[in-house]
Structure formats: C-alpha cells, structure tokens
Amino acid sequence: MSRTQANRPSGVEAGSGPDAVLRALADPQRRRMLQLVRSHELAAGQIATHFDITQQAVSQHLRLLQRAGLLSERREGARRLYSLRPESLEPVRTVLAELWPDALMRLKHVVEQGKRQKQEERMTR
Amino acid sequence: MSRPDTLRASIRIAATPAEIFPYLVEPRLLVQWIGTWADLNPEPGGVFALNVGDTPVRGAFVSVDPPHRVVFTWGVPGSAALPAGSSTVEILLTAEGSETVVELFHHDLPADELPQHEAGWTSFLDRLRQVASS
Numbered sequence: 001m002s003r004t005q006a007n008r009p010s011g012v013e014a015g016s017g018p019d020a021v022l023r024a025l026a027d028p029q030r031r032r033m034l035q036l037v038r039s040h041e042l043a044a045g046q047i048a049t050h051f052d053i054t055q056q057a058v059s060q061h062l063r064l065l066q067r068a069g070l071l072s073e074r075r076e077g078a079r080r081l082y083s084l085r086p087e088s089l090e091p092v093r094t095v096l097a098e099l100w101p102d103a104l105m106r107l108k109h110v111v112e113q114g115k116r117q118k119q120e121e122r123m124t125r
Numbered sequence: 126m127s128r129p130d131t132l133r134a135s136i137r138i139a140a141t142p143a144e145i146f147p148y149l150v151e152p153r154l155l156v157q158w159i160g161t162w163a164d165l166n167p168e169p170g171g172v173f174a175l176n177v178g179d180t181p182v183r184g185a186f187v188s189v190d191p192p193h194r195v196v197f198t199w200g201v202p203g204s205a206a207l208p209a210g211s212s213t214v215e216i217l218l219t220a221e222g223s224e225t226v227v228e229l230f231h232h233d234l235p236a237d238e239l240p241q242h243e244a245g246w247t248s249f250l251d252r253l254r255q256v257a258s259s
Contacts, residue, residue, distance in 0.1 A: 099159075099177070100134040100229055106158035107227065108138045111145050 024068035029053070030061050034070060034084055041074065041083040132231040142218035142225050146192035149216055173197040183209040193218050199231070207234070 025031055033047055048058040062082055065071040074081045138145060148154040150167035155175070164174040166186065173184040184198030195216050200209040213232040218225050 096132055096231055096234065100132065100231065101136075103159040104134055104136040104227060104229060107145070107148060108136050110154075110157040111138050111140045111148060115140050115144060 020068040021070060024065050024070055027061070030065055033058075033061060033065060033082075037071065037082050038084045041081040043079045043081050045079075047082065130234045132234060133229065135226060135228040137221070138225050138227055139223065140225055141223075142192035142220055145218055145225055145227065146195075149195050150189065150191075167195070173199075184214075185210060187213065 025034075029051060032050070036042060036047055036050060044059055044062055045055065047062065048055045051058055062071060062073075062080075066073050066082070070085060071082050072085050074083070148158065150165055152163035152165050155163045155165065160175040160177045160182070162176040164172060166172045167189045169186055169188060171186045171189075173182075173186055175182045180201055182199055183202055184200055186195070186197045188194065188196040197214055198210040198212065199214045200207050200211040202209045212234050215230045215232065217228045217230075219228070
C-alpha cells in the first residue's frame with residue numbers, strides 16, 4: 001500500500017458501480033445523509049446541522065456519496081444543493097436486469113441443444 | 126415513494142412455442158436455465174418456488190396458457206423491498222416462422238427501495254454485496 005493511498009480518506013477512491021455504492025453506504029453517517037435528502041433537496045449547510053462533525057467533514061462525505069452516484073448536486077448561487085438519485089439504489093433491479101438476459105440465453109441454449117439431440121437420436125435410429 | 130416498474134428481456138429461439146413451453150413449467154427443465162432447485166405447480170394459484178443461488182424466490186402461478194403465455198408472481202421471503210409474491214413475471218412465446226420470440230416482462234418492481242429504517246439497511250447491503258461480488 002503506497003502512502004498516498006493510506007492517507008486518502010476511506011472510500012474516496014471509489015468510482016461508480018455496486019462496489020462504490022457499497023463503500024459509500026458502509027458509513028452510518030452517510031446513510032443518514034441519504035435519508036435526509038431522499039424526498040427533498042438540502043444544502044450542505046442544512047445537512048451539516050444534523051451532525052456533530054465539521055462542515056468540512058460533511059462536505060467530504062457528500063462528495064463521496066456524489067462520486068458513488070448516490071447523490072446529485074445542483075448549484076444555486078453559492079449554495080450546493082444535494083438530493084438522492086433513487087435510480088442508483090436499485091440492487092433488486094440490478095440483480096434482475098442481469099439475471100433475465102443471462103437466463104434467456106441459457107434457455108435458448110438448452111432448448112436448441114435438446115432439439116438437436118432429439119434429431120440426432122432419430123437419425124441414428 | 127415507491128415507483129413500480131417493469132423490466133423487459135427477449136430472445137429468439139430456433140424451436141416452436143410448444144417445444145419451449147415445458148421449459149417454463151417443468152421443474153426438471155426450468156432449472157436447466159434458471160435456478161438450482163424448483164417446485165412448480167403450473168395452474169392458477171399453484172406454487173412457484175425456485176432457488177436462485179442462495180436466494181429463495183417464492184410466488185404463485187397466475188395464468189398458464191400453453192404454449193403461448195405463463196404468468197407467475199415473484200418475491201423473496203423476508204425481503205422488505207420485494208416480499209414473496211410482490212412482483213409479477215410474464216413470459217410470452219410468439220411463433221415467427223420456424224422460430225419463437227420469447228419475451229419476458231418483470232412487472233411491479235420497486236424502483237426506489239432506499240430502506241426507511243436503519244434495520245432495513247442490513248438486508249439491503251447484503252443484497253448489494255451479492256451484486257457486487259457476482
């Protein structure tokens with residue numbers, strides 16, 4: 001592990017995708033931040049009032065959530081407004097969106113292979 | 126807050142609907158393409174039980190119209206986001222020449238399932254972990 005990596009706050013290296021989302025959600029404070037903005041936009045300062053940590057630490061958490069694709073950020077003057085991107089929190093959909101096309105590919109394979117086997121059996125009979 | 130949604134997948138198979146249909150309703154044939162274990166009673170109200178990896182999928186057949194259409198409910202017992210029987214899978218088989226187009230619709234999926242309570246996060250994160258590692 002290099003020094004730069006060791007000095008980085010945990011999870012900041014996260015890109016997008018399930019791994020990044022998992023890392024972002026590993027922290028209870030970040031989970032509470034998501035719950036705060038699930039139904040309406042809030043400015044970073046408003047979010048910070050719910051926590052006993054510095055505004056800077058809150059901003060760092062928000063940036064991490066944004067980078068993982070969980071939050072969207074909108075600027076209004078000097079304020080940054082955050083809201084939840086619900087489409088990023090869809091493990092059920094993600095599982096199924098991957099499951100069904102793969103399953104149908106296998107269905108095609110087993111049906112067509114089963115048919116070929118029957119035809120070969122008929123020919124050798 | 127929850128916004129029901131539908132997933133769609135389709136494929137073209139070089140076989141007739143009658144040749145494909147048994148693969149949708151017979152446990153021995155179903156597990157050749159999805160899941161590892163199945164218990165199916167393909168009649169309206171009949172049991173639809175399937176294990177996909179470690180995940181038990183439970184529901185009931187809604188409609189069974191061989192060889193063109195089958196509908197069953199789909200859910201995971203104990204899941205807050207997708208309880209047993211909460212979503213619906215519809216499979217349509219349409220002959221096109223010597224082939225069949227298989228269309229699959231997965232209806233009534235939760236589009237937003239951010240857990241409401243801290244307890245809900247545990248199963249949510251477990252599922253997400255499965256996605257991440259698959």
